Amino acid sequence: MDNGQLIEWDDRYSVGIELIDEQHRELASQMNNLWLGCQKGGQEEKFFFDVNIQPLLRYMSYHFSSEERMLERIKYPDLAAHVQQHSDMMRIIAEGVGHIQQEEPSALLSGNRLSDFAAHLRDTLISHIIVMDKKYVSYIHFVNRKLGTYVMETTLPTELFIG
Ligand SMILES: [Fe+2]
Ligand SMILES: [Fe+2]
Numbered sequence: 001m002d003n004g005q006l007i008e009w010d011d012r013y014s015v016g017i018e019l020i021d022e023q024h025r026e027l028a029s030q031m032n033n034l035w036l037g038c039q040k041g042g043q044e045e046k047f048f049f050d051v052n053i054q055p056l057l058r059y060m061s062y063h064f065s066s067e068e069r070m071l072e073r074i075k076y077p078d079l080a081a082h083v084q085q086h087s088d089m090m091r092i093i094a095e096g097v098g099h100i101q102q103e104e105p106s107a108l109l110s111g112n113r114l115s116d117f118a119a120h121l122r123d124t125l126i127s128h129i130i131v132m133d134k135k136y137v138s139y140i141h142f143v144n145r146k147l148g149t150y151v152m153e154t155t156l157p158t159e160l161f162i163g
Contacts, residue, residue, distance in 0.1 A: 006032045007122055013129050015137045020070070023063040024129055030056045031122040038115035046105055049114045053097055060125070061090060067133070074143060076136055085132055089124060096120075 007028045014021050034056060037048035064086040071079050096117060100108065108114065 006035065007126065013126065015129070015133050017070075017137075017140075020067060020133070023066065024133075027056075027060060027063060027125060028122070030059060031118065031125065035115060035118040035122060038118045042109060043105070045114055046109060049100070049118075056121075057090070057093065057097070060093075064090070071136055074140065076139055078135065078139075082132055082136070085128065089128065093121060093124070 009025055009028060013024060013028075015024070030052075034049070034052050037052060038045055040048055068079070068083055068086065071082060076082070100113065100117060103113075
């Protein structure tokens with residue numbers, strides 16, 4: 001991925017579960033928005049970052065919880081590792097935001113600190129989707145084959161059906 005580009009949503013990022021794909025698309029769109037706003041320069045850029053970063057982190061946390069609830073429900077064997085990666089990401093990002101908010105605005109705005117941070121946030125999320133989220137998709141396919149459609153329909157939430 002290139003810091004100088006927006007995320008173009010791509011089928012490669014799709015996990016094939018509508019609910020999750022929708023949340024991933026929404027996250028990508030908020031991250032594009034943050035990255036674009038961080039090109040404004042000067043105080044305006046800092047203001048934009050401050051206003052938008054917390055809602056984005058809240059949405060990220062909401063998405064991680066929905067995904068974890070879904071994985072619990074299907075008894076995903078790698079749930080603990082997945083939850084750990086979500087929580088590591090949230091902690092590292094929150095620390096990064098904390099550092100940014102303590103910096104002198106003049107130091108912050110002299111480089112590309114905010115847009116670099118936004119690009120890093122976006123790349124972290126996309127890598128997680130491509131590697132970790134794709135792993136549970138393989139497991140869902142496996143469960144589908146093993147249990148058959150009838151059992152799936154009566155035991156699993158409808159959002160898990162892969163077309
Ligand atoms: Fe995800
Ligand atoms: Fe995830």
